[in-house]
Amino acid sequence: MRQVAALPYKTDDSGAVSVLLITSRDTRRWVLPKGNPIRGLASHEAAAHEAFEEAGVSGIACPTPLGQYAYWKRRRNGQIKRATVALFPLAVTEQAEEWPEQDERDTQWFDLAGAAAAVDEPDLSRLIGGFRAPRRPTGRRERLLSWARRQGENLPMLRWFQALMPKQGRFFDQFEDHAATLVAGADALARLLQGGPDIALHVKEIYDREHQADDITRDVLQDVRRILITPFDRTAITGLIAAMDDAIDQMNGTAKAITLFELSDFEPQMRDMSGIIVEAARVTSEVMPLLRSIGDNATRILELTARLVQLEGHADEIHDAGLKALYKAAEGDARPMAFIVGREIYSHLERVVDRFEDVANEVQGLVLDHA
Known part of the structure; x- marks a missing residue:
């Protein structure tokens, strides 16, 4: 017996993730919104449908499953059957x-x-618990150095100590700040592709986030040139921030193309690709804090980068299917411009996801070099 489930989540301003659970109707235990596949709907669409029916929430569903879990379902006739849930x-x-x-x-x-x-389900508990790993607490040495830096700004007698500490820049903070712009930009892009009256607002949000990301990237490149000691090889730092910046640039390019062609309606596959972009940005934001201690977090980092590669592969499949459907529709209606414009949007969306795969490759290189 196969079913689908949604993992409804939201992220607050501090980056903390919350998950919505519901009670089952019979046993009143905590579960996720789930149900059987629905004819005519893709699996992630069916999961989103169940989330609204059972919990009243709607949002952006990622077409690529996070994983699957199993449980024993008691049917109305009294039989117990094993169900596997995506x-x-x-x-x-x-x-x-x-x-x-x-x-x-x-x-x-x-x-x-x-x-x-x-x-109750062990596999589901593992999937939820690992959805976004908490940042490792800093060690005693790091806390001491951080305290000394803060005090050195206020107490002249401690400035000599601050001057002796290695200058490693703010690269980790900058990576995390840039990842936050990716999350915000991806969210705005997904909302943009839902259509509606707020398209201009979503376009502006992406534009603003892209400029914010440019400022962070500029700071990173300046620090690479002037900082004596860097936590990673300089080319690795510039390669990673460049891949991240390319992702937000491509989001902005997508928004510009939508504005240029005055689009307000979008194909289902375009919305599906935006769902993958939202998930890729979330995964990237989870990876960045783990870079502070690559050796301790190597296993989790590789799991997350593998997820990015998986998302990129699924996005390619959706891109190809959407492009084929667009061509068939344009051919039947004799509207070649509709195909040309749609292909342009698909191309931008594909490049966004490709850049997230580049981020995964850069991070995997860091793990090989430093873990």
């Missing part, structure tokens, strides 16, 4: 005031650790 991340953008099963279930937002502990 789990799809759903970045929540709206929560309705009313929904079909509102009176049948309770809903509650949990942090990742709380959600992982609340569910």
Whole structure:
């Protein structure tokens, strides 16, 4: 028996992730919105449909499953059957005031650790707990150095100590700040491809984030030239920040093309690719803090970069299917310009995902060199 489930999540300003759980109708235990595949809907669309029916949330569903888990389902005739559930991340953008099963279930937002502990299925608990690993706490030495730097700014007698400390720049902070612009830009891009009256606002958001990312990239390149001691090889630092910056540049390029051609309606495959971009940005933002201690986090980093590569491969499949459907529709309607314009948007979206794969390759190189 195969089913689909949504992992509804939201991220606050501090970067903390919350997951929405619901109670089952019979046992009242905490579960995720799930159900059987729905004829005519892709698996991630069916999962998103269940999320609204059971929890009243809607958002951006990633077409690439996060993984799968199994549980024993008791059917109405009393039989117990093993069900395998594909789990799809759903970045929540709206929560309705009313929904079909509102009176049948309770809903509650949990942090990742709380959600992982609340569910019964071990594999599901592992998937939730690993959705975004918490940042490793800094060691005693790092806390001491950080304290001394802060005090050195205020106490002249400690400035000599600050002057003796190795100058390694702010590269880790800059990587994390840039990843935050990718998350915001990807969210705006996905909302843009939903259409509606706020297209101009989403385009401006992407534009602003791209300029913010440019400022961070410029700071990184300046620091690479002037800092004596860097945490990684200088070419690795510039390669990583360049790949990240290319991703937000391509998002901005997509927004510019949409504005140029005055588009307001978008193909389902375009929206699916934007869902993959949202997930790729989330994964990238999880990777960046782990670079502070590559040796300790090597296994998790490689898992996450493998996820980025998986997302890029699935995006290629969606791109090809969407392009073929667009060609068939344009051929039948004798509208060659519709195909040309649509191909341009697909090309931009594909390049966005390709740049995230470049980020994965750069990070994997760091792991090979330093772990």
